[in-house]
Amino acid sequence: xxxxxxxxxxxxxxxxxxxxxxxxxxxxxxxxxxxxxxxxxxxxxxxxxxxxxxxxxxxxxxxxxxxxxxxxxxxxxxxxxxxxxxxx
Amino acid sequence: xxxxxxxxxxxxxxxxxxxxxxxxxxxxxxxxxxxxxxxxxxxxxxxxxxxxxxxxxxxxxxxxxxxxxxxxxxxxxxxxxxxxxxxxxxxxxxxxxxxxxxxxxxxxxxxxxxxxxxxxxxxxxxxxxxxxxxxxxxxxxxxxxxxxxxxxxxxxxxxxxxxxxx
Numbered sequence: 001x002x003x004x005x006x007x008x009x010x011x012x013x014x015x016x017x018x019x020x021x022x023x024x025x026x027x028x029x030x031x032x033x034x035x036x037x038x039x040x041x042x043x044x045x046x047x048x049x050x051x052x053x054x055x056x057x058x059x060x061x062x063x064x065x066x067x068x069x070x071x072x073x074x075x076x077x078x079x080x081x082x083x084x085x086x087x088x
Numbered sequence: 089x090x091x092x093x094x095x096x097x098x099x100x101x102x103x104x105x106x107x108x109x110x111x112x113x114x115x116x117x118x119x120x121x122x123x124x125x126x127x128x129x130x131x132x133x134x135x136x137x138x139x140x141x142x143x144x145x146x147x148x149x150x151x152x153x154x155x156x157x158x159x160x161x162x163x164x165x166x167x168x169x170x171x172x173x174x175x176x177x178x179x180x181x182x183x184x185x186x187x188x189x190x191x192x193x194x195x196x197x198x199x200x201x202x203x204x205x206x207x208x209x210x211x212x213x214x215x216x217x218x219x220x221x222x223x224x225x226x227x228x229x230x231x232x233x234x235x236x237x238x239x240x241x242x243x244x245x246x247x248x249x250x251x252x253x254x
Contacts, residue, residue, distance in 0.1 A: 012154055013225035014246045058223065061157040080154055080223070083246065087151070087158075087183060087224025088135050088195050088215060 003030040005073050009041065010080040015055070018047040028079070032071050034064045037079065048081070056082045100124060103178045104166040106159055110186040113193045122178040122198035131207035133215050135195040137188050144230040149188045154223035158183070165217040169199070172213070173206040181214065183224060194226070 004027040011019050028040060034057050042048050048055075057064045058080040059071060073079075105121050115134060122130050137149045166179050177200040188194050197214050201207040218224075227246050 010154065012152060012223065013227070017246075058154070058157060061154075061160055063221075080157070082154075082223055083225065085219065085221070085223060086226045086246065087153070087222045088219040088226075 002032075004028060005030055005075040005077065007073055007075075007077045007079055010078060012080065012082065013086075014083045015048060015051060015081040018050055019045040021045075028073055030073050032073065033068050034059070034066050034071055035068055037071065038066050041081065051081070051083055054084050058082050100126065100177075102170075102176075103180075104163065105178070105180040105182075106162045106166070107182045108153055108155055108158060108185050109182065110184070113182050113184050113196045115193065115196055118180050118182050118196040118198045121180045122200045124177045124200045127177050127200040127202050127207075129202075129204035129207045130198050130200045131204065131211040133195075133197045133211045134193050135215065136193050137190050139190045141228045141230060146190055147229045148190065149194065150227040150229060151183070151185045151188060151194060152225050152227075153183070153185055158222045158224060161221045161223065162218065165214060165221065168217065169210045169214060173201065173210045175201045175203070175206045176210050177201055179210075179214070181218065183218075183222070185224075 006025050007028045008023055009026050010023045011021050016022050026044065028037065037057060038055070056066065059073070060077055063082065064071065103121070115132070119130060119132060137146065139146050162181055169176055169179060180198045183195045184193065195215070195218065197211055199207045199210045199214065201210070225246060
């Protein structure tokens with residue numbers, strides 16, 4: 001049985017427009033992968049599919065490309081949806 | 089006299105100054121926070137908003153950022169710069185957020201070093217690294233039909249950088 005934690009999910013730029021949220025607290029499984037995390041966010045907000053193939057996540061302020069590598073979440077962690085960057 | 093200045097300059101600790109602001113950037117302040125008595129050069133880069141994007145006139149740009157992560161990413165960029173160009177003295181990186189009218193500065197970088205080569209190379213590296221790694225997004229508000237009140241909303245597009253993630 002996977003433990004679930006309350007994680008703050010932040011949405012920026014186009015992802016904020018697509019979801020209508022800038023941040024929300026979501027119960028997410030403690031042991032997961034970035035791919036599974038993205039799939040769960042897609043379930044919550046199907047409109048995020050528009051960002052498929054261009055998005056990365058940031059977990060505890062570290063970029064994580066979508067993939068299968070194990071990801072451990074803790075209570076109160078911060079996950080951000082990061083559309084393609086365009087600063088400068 | 090000159091030797092005292094040199095000693096004084098080298099005693100001055102190096103600074104990394106990273107800032108995000110919704111106020112217009114002061115180029116003077118960016119410059120003066122990088123200038124150092126031990127340095128013969130301050131290289132400056134200023135990024136400004138263009139009036140055209142994909143063939144349409146731009147009314148303004150709007151920037152948003154994941155602020156704490158911008159600071160940690162740009163601190164890592166500063167560490168990279170210092171390991172590549174050990175002679176670099178001060179680094180100042182300021183990025184504007186919120187609405188930025190056309191022809192105003194959206195980003196300003198100043199880097200000092202004893203001789204110009206290091207500062208110039210480091211500034212070029214710094215703006216490329218910022219674009220590639222700082223979680224900042226610009227939305228381009230284009231003019232399509234000047235009579236339409238809603239155009240500012242409808243015609244805004246998130247600009248996608250051509251620089252891919254590392």
